[in-house]
Amino acid sequence: MKSDFSRRELMGGSIAVLASLGVSSAAPKADDDTGFKLGIASYSFRKLSRADAIKGMEALKCRYINIKDFHASMKSTPEELEQIRKDFENAGIKILGVGNISLRKPDEGEIKRAFEYAKTLTAPVIVMAPSVDSLPLIEKHVKEYNIKAAIHNHGPEDKAFFPAPSDVLKAVKGMDERVGLCIDIGHTTRTGANVVESIKMAGKRLHDMHSKDLGDLMNKDSQVAVGEGAMPIPQIFQALMKSGFK
DSSP states (O other): OOSOOOHHHHHHHTTGGGGGGTOOSOOOOSOOTTOOOOOEEGGGGTTSOHHHHHHHHHHHTOOEEEEOTTTSOTTSOHHHHHHHHHHHHHTTOEEEEEEEEEEOSOOHHHHHHHHHHHHHTTOSEEEEEEOGGGHHHHHHHHHHHTOEEEEEOOOGGGTTSOSSHHHHHHHHTTSOTTEEEEEEHHHHHHTTOOHHHHHHHHGGGEEEEEOOEESSTTOGGGEEOTTSSSOOHHHHHHHHHHHTOO
């Protein structure tokens, strides 16, 4: 495993996760000797049908996906979800997560449906937007299903819930370690937090990462192709390596 990344090496290894941001589709494998599983959040393909999203991933040679309900409706029957899973698997694509799923209310039935949805799709992680009040029930289901809960921080606009990674980590302190964080690096910098230090602070509670780059780290409208902005991409991946994140 390499202990250091040049910008060129990193962009080569990260091409799949950057596809929706305009990076060339002449992509190498989405994982390499670092062990990272680089994939696409299907929200990036929200304007495409499931079949076209799969075609796009095949063209990019990307083997991992986090499914949003655009491509696997939570209203689907278990049989329909099983077929959706097979559609991705037959294309050589593994479902690494589902969501983002809003779980603001401490409603046990709603939370259980989310975990059943993930279980049927064989997803090991649910990316979610809960409230502090719903966390005890979420932890209960994490233990029951052995599916990780990755709470997505949503930046300064989400001040009533989880703007920064530190807000997530404070709320889950003392809970099962499988209740943790999906760090959105763009939203993180816009809160004024140091994204590299946030990754280090999360440690084993970091269960997923959503990547983007910004020309201005405080401006959500300044999004650019990853590697062309001000985001400290090499340092981010170095921190991920040191934490053992895959």
